[in-house]
Amino acid sequence: MRFLSAFLALALACPTGLHAVVSVSVNIPMAGAPLSGAQAGSAAFGARTPANPDFTLDAPRLDTLFQTASQELVRTLDGIAAIPAGQRTFQNSVLAIDNAYAKCSEAMAPVHFLGAVSPDENIRGAADSIRARFSDLMVDQSMREDLYRAVRSYADQGEALQGEDARLLAMMLRDYRKSGMELPAIERSRYMAIEKRLSELAQAFDKNLREWDDGLAVRPEELGGVPKAVVDGLEKLPDGRLRVSVEPTVYSQVMRKADSARLRMRLYYRREKTAAKANLPIMQEALKLRHESARLLGYKNYAEKALDGRMAKAPKRVWDLLLRLKKLLRPSADAESAEVLARKRQEVPGAAKLQPWDMGYYGSKLSEEALGFDPEEVRAYFPVEKIVPETLRIYEELLGLRFVKLDVPVWDADVQAYEIHDAKTGERIGRFYLDLFPRKGKRGGAAAYSLIQYRELSDGTFREPVSAVVANFTRPAPGQPALLRHGEVKTLFHELGHVMHQTLSTTKRWSFSGSSTAQDFVETPSQMMENFIWQPQVIQRLSGHYQDPSKTLPQALMDKLLAARNYHSASETLGQAAMAAMDLAYHSAVPKDILAVYRKVMESFTGESVDRASTFPLRFSHIIRGYAAGYYSYLWSRVFAQDVFSAFAAAGVMSPAVGARYRRAILERGSSVDEDILLRDFLGRDPDEKAFLRWLGIDPGRPQS
Numbered sequence: 001m002r003f004l005s006a007f008l009a010l011a012l013a014c015p016t017g018l019h020a021v022v023s024v025s026v027n028i029p030m031a032g033a034p035l036s037g038a039q040a041g042s043a044a045f046g047a048r049t050p051a052n053p054d055f056t057l058d059a060p061r062l063d064t065l066f067q068t069a070s071q072e073l074v075r076t077l078d079g080i081a082a083i084p085a086g087q088r089t090f091q092n093s094v095l096a097i098d099n100a101y102a103k104c105s106e107a108m109a110p111v112h113f114l115g116a117v118s119p120d121e122n123i124r125g126a127a128d129s130i131r132a133r134f135s136d137l138m139v140d141q142s143m144r145e146d147l148y149r150a151v152r153s154y155a156d157q158g159e160a161l162q163g164e165d166a167r168l169l170a171m172m173l174r175d176y177r178k179s180g181m182e183l184p185a186i187e188r189s190r191y192m193a194i195e196k197r198l199s200e201l202a203q204a205f206d207k208n209l210r211e212w213d214d215g216l217a218v219r220p221e222e223l224g225g226v227p228k229a230v231v232d233g234l235e236k237l238p239d240g241r242l243r244v245s246v247e248p249t250v251y252s253q254v255m256r257k258a259d260s261a262r263l264r265m266r267l268y269y270r271r272e273k274t275a276a277k278a279n280l281p282i283m284q285e286a287l288k289l290r291h292e293s294a295r296l297l298g299y300k301n302y303a304e305k306a307l308d309g310r311m312a313k314a315p316k317r318v319w320d321l322l323l324r325l326k327k328l329l330r331p332s333a334d335a336e337s338a339e340v341l342a343r344k345r346q347e348v349p350g351a352a353k354l355q356p357w358d359m360g361y362y363g364s365k366l367s368e369e370a371l372g373f374d375p376e377e378v379r380a381y382f383p384v385e386k387i388v389p390e391t392l393r394i395y396e397e398l399l400g401l402r403f404v405k406l407d408v409p410v411w412d413a414d415v416q417a418y419e420i421h422d423a424k425t426g427e428r429i430g431r432f433y434l435d436l437f438p439r440k441g442k443r444g445g446a447a448a449y450s451l452i453q454y455r456e457l458s459d460g461t462f463r464e465p466v467s468a469v470v471a472n473f474t475r476p477a478p479g480q481p482a483l484l485r486h487g488e489v490k491t492l493f494h495e496l497g498h499v500m501h502q503t504l505s506t507t508k509r510w511s512f513s514g515s516s517t518a519q520d521f522v523e524t525p526s527q528m529m530e531n532f533i534w535q536p537q538v539i540q541r542l543s544g545h546y547q548d549p550s551k552t553l554p555q556a557l558m559d560k561l562l563a564a565r566n567y568h569s570a571s572e573t574l575g576q577a578a579m580a581a582m583d584l585a586y587h588s589a590v591p592k593d594i595l596a597v598y599r600k601v602m603e604s605f606t607g608e609s610v611d612r613a614s615t616f617p618l619r620f621s622h623i624i625r626g627y628a629a630g631y632y633s634y635l636w637s638r639v640f641a642q643d644v645f646s647a648f649a650a651a652g653v654m655s656p657a658v659g660a661r662y663r664r665a666i667l668e669r670g671s672s673v674d675e676d677i678l679l680r681d682f683l684g685r686d687p688d689e690k691a692f693l694r695w696l697g698i699d700p701g702r703p704q705s
């Protein structure tokens with residue numbers, strides 16, 4: 001689930017202006033807009049002005065910064081609203097609003113970021129409390145009727161706009177419409193009340209999950225099979241027993257390793273109680289209100305509303321993909337389940353079926369036996385001192401860049417800063433930070449933060465973008481350098497893929513800069529880059545044993561690593577497709593029984609009956625938070641990631657020529673044109689699913705009836 005946390009962090013750390021509050025997607029069909037030529041983006045490349053965000057501010061100064069930035073935002077927006085009718089221009093109205101939010105977002109960058117990364121608890125606390133106030137301010141400003149009227153009255157003048165400017169106006173009008181601004185007064189106030197209630201429900205749903213604290217008290221001898229490191233980490237109770245909590249990390253470790261089926265069963269049933277009673281009515285109410293709000297705006301259902309402006313455009317295209325995947329993946333997934341059941345029968349002769357508490361356990365046994373793969377062995381070849389510089393060199397080579405290490409003040413001694421230059425012209429493009437290791441209070445998981453975005457300034461220069469990779473890679477064991485798991489190398493490639501998307505923009509308007517694309521496209525550049533770490537030639541370059549760097553990953557280990565990649569991947573992908581289908585089903589019609597719909601969709605996708613005690617949707621918070629009718633985005637982005645990578649693969653993988661084309665056609669253009677057009681310009685044809693299916697191990701040439 002790491003990709004989703006990264007995704008969420010992006011959304012949180014991304015531009016916080018009008019469209020980010022009203023709706024994070026900005027994609028509108030503007031086929032034929034002047035910027036659609038693959039070279040067009042480069043025309044905007046120009047002198048850069050740094051914003052110099054200060055990430056060493058203390059708590060009181062963060063508060064001053066917020067006061068100043070919010071006052072200036074409100075003052076500027078007041079001024080825009082007060083312009084007399086007849087004097088409105090694109091510059092003094094539409095562009096002025098975009099720039100006001102951009103300026104505020106630039107000023108607020110340290111606040112957004114330090115809440116996640118500052119080593120100082122006071123600073124994190126101050127930043128979080130300011131963020132909550134800032135978010136209220138943003139909601140109030142984005143709902144201002146006088147500003148909507150300002151934009152509307154400019155639009156009514158009918159001035160002909162081109163390219164990004166035409167797109168910016170259309171996007172603002174669409175976002176205002178989708179936030180209920182065009183409704184008659186009574187309906188509008190109902191719409192606002194629904195939005196407010198939905199936000200309360202989302203917070204309550206999350207709070208119930210966050211505060212849920214449950215587990216089993218077990219005797220140490222019941223934990224046979226569970227690794228010592230996991231057992232040592234369990235809480236010791238006064239009576240000598242150990243507490244196995246239902247918290248996700250402990251839960252999955254114990255469920256995969258505990259030999260006692262009885263223990264796994266008890267833990268499974270205990271976990272299914274998680275916040276279920278409290279969250280069922282919350283989810284029911286939220287789905288009902290979302291449906292009502294979509295109907296108020298004239299949509300058939302919430303899924304139609306959510307997809308208006310995304311790359312997929314309408315639910316039917318997503319359903320088509322999911323149902324196609326179901327059909328194509330089912331035979332392999334069924335075979336995988338049969339193997340797991342056969343493995344169970346070796347220990348439980350005659351077992352009729354796999355129980356929900358068997359899958360992880362026998363699945364993990366089977367994969368260890370089949371692959372004979374010890375991730376620890378691979379790690380010895382991935383020391384961080386080798387991986388990070390070599391990864392950066394690969395990015396430099398592919399994209400025609402040069403990264404120069406910077407000596408600037410940072411928020412923690414572990415952090416490294418780099419300046420990005422164009423390799424050919426030497427021009428300075430932007431900056432990024434790497435903050436790779438855990439420390440107390442730092443945000444968990446991995447994410448790419450877009451801190452400052454490229455845009456045209458009033459003096460004709462361009463704002464220099466700033467991004468950061470924040471991760472929590474394994475710290476060095478005593479006497480060893482930091483060694484990365486292969487999955488962590490993948491994370492580094494993924495997050496840097498986002499950072500390049502965020503910093504290489506040459507769009508004029510802030511709203512279209514960097515990774516401000518439609519939600520169902522934003523993971524395409526990052527997932528595309530993950531492909532590189534599965535290429536033998538790249539693994540050779542990246543690896544070097546920590547005791548003898550001249551020794552790259554041996555062929556036998558390489559073979560095992562590559563074999564592990566697709567091992568039982570059909571079941572996993574089918575499961576994701578099923579969850580995406582469940583999410584879409586919930587937002588297509590108000591379900592009478594949330595859990596019955598869940599069981600029906602899962603059973604239809606996997607062909608296996610779902611345990612009646614399972615309450616999975618009631619702890620699946622993506623649906624309640626930012627991913628309503630959006631869980632499909634991961635698979636959807638992946639289809640295009642694989643299609644884009646196929647161009648690299650066809651040119652021998654490490655191809656600077658394809659990299660340059662990718663940079664110009666996709667990375668530099670942000671969301672300034674439709675994502676379909678970006679892809680068509682890069683690929684020289686319409687995007688398709690063939691590479692994605694091959695990646696899943698399915699022959700795309702097979703006739704699909």
Ligand SMILES: [Zn+2]
Pocket residue numbers: 003006007494498523526
């Ligand atoms: Zn990502």
